[in-house]
Amino acid sequence: MECKASINGFRKTLPHSIDHCGPTAKRISLKAISDLKGLPSASQIFxxxxxxxxxxxxxxxxxxxxxxxxxxxxxxxEDICAQRMVMELYSSLKILFSEFVAELQPQFLKVGFQLSAVAHCWGLYCKKMLLIRNIFLFMDRQLLILDPQNLQIWDLALKLFREDVITLEKVQSRLLCQILDEIHKERCGEAIDRQLLRTVIRMLVDLKLYDSIFLPEFLR
Incomplete structure (x- = not known):
C-alpha cells in the first residue's frame, strides 16, 4: 500500500525537499520501470x-x-482489440475461414451429391459460423467502426460459401438441376420433401443467389 501511495503522489512530492524525498522517489521509480519491463508487449498479447x-x-x-x-x-x-490490433486478428480469421471453405469443395463436387447433403452441410456451416461469431463478437462490432466497408463475420461467411462453393460451375448447375427436378416432380403429382426444398431455396436467398441464378432458370 505504501508503494502505491508513493507512486500515485510522486509528482506532488517531487517539488518538496530533495533531501527528504529523493532516495524514496528513486527506489520507487526503479521499481516502476522494472514492473513495466515485466508487462507483455502488444505483439506478445496478440x-x-x-x-x-x-x-x-x-x-x-x-x-x-x-x-x-x-x-x-x-x-x-478483447485483449487483442485493446492493443488496437483488430485488423490483424480479422486477417488471421479470414485465412482460417478461407481454408475451411476450401476443404468443403470436394464434398460438393462429388458425383451424386444430393440436395439432402447440401442442406445438411449448409446447416452445419451456419451453426459453426454463428458460434465463431459469438466468440469474436467484440471484434465484429469494431470492424464497422474502423471501416464501414469491412465485412462482418456472418457476411464474410456467406460471401465465401457463395463464391467458393455454390457458384462453382459444377456445383451450381447440379444444384439447380436437382431443385428444378423436385419442383417438376411435385407439379406432376409426385410426393417430394417440401421442407428440404424450402431449406435449399432459402439457402439461395441467404446467399443472395435466388434472383441471379435460380429465378432465370425457374422462369424458363
Missing part, C-alpha cells in the same frame, strides 16, 4: 491470444470440443 483463438476456431470447424470457455475466448478477443 500472439498468445491469437494462438488460443485459432485453436478454438479450428476445433469448431472440425466439430471437436473447444478447450477454453466462451468467456475466456471472448476476453482473448
Amino acid at each position: 500472439e498468445d491470444s491469437c494462438l488460443k483463438l485459432q485453436k478454438a476456431t479450428k476445433a469448431v470447424f472440425l466439430s471437436e470440443p473447444v478447450e477454453s470457455t466462451l468467456e475466456e475466448l471472448y476476453r482473448n478477443v
Whole structure:
C-alpha cells in the first residue's frame, strides 16, 4: 500500500525537499520501470491470444470440443482489440475461414451429391459460423467502426460459401438441376420433401443467389 501511495503522489512530492524525498522517489521509480519491463508487449498479447483463438476456431470447424470457455475466448478477443490490433486478428480469421471453405469443395463436387447433403452441410456451416461469431463478437462490432466497408463475420461467411462453393460451375448447375427436378416432380403429382426444398431455396436467398441464378432458370 505504501508503494502505491508513493507512486500515485510522486509528482506532488517531487517539488518538496530533495533531501527528504529523493532516495524514496528513486527506489520507487526503479521499481516502476522494472514492473513495466515485466508487462507483455502488444505483439506478445496478440500472439498468445491469437494462438488460443485459432485453436478454438479450428476445433469448431472440425466439430471437436473447444478447450477454453466462451468467456475466456471472448476476453482473448478483447485483449487483442485493446492493443488496437483488430485488423490483424480479422486477417488471421479470414485465412482460417478461407481454408475451411476450401476443404468443403470436394464434398460438393462429388458425383451424386444430393440436395439432402447440401442442406445438411449448409446447416452445419451456419451453426459453426454463428458460434465463431459469438466468440469474436467484440471484434465484429469494431470492424464497422474502423471501416464501414469491412465485412462482418456472418457476411464474410456467406460471401465465401457463395463464391467458393455454390457458384462453382459444377456445383451450381447440379444444384439447380436437382431443385428444378423436385419442383417438376411435385407439379406432376409426385410426393417430394417440401421442407428440404424450402431449406435449399432459402439457402439461395441467404446467399443472395435466388434472383441471379435460380429465378432465370425457374422462369424458363
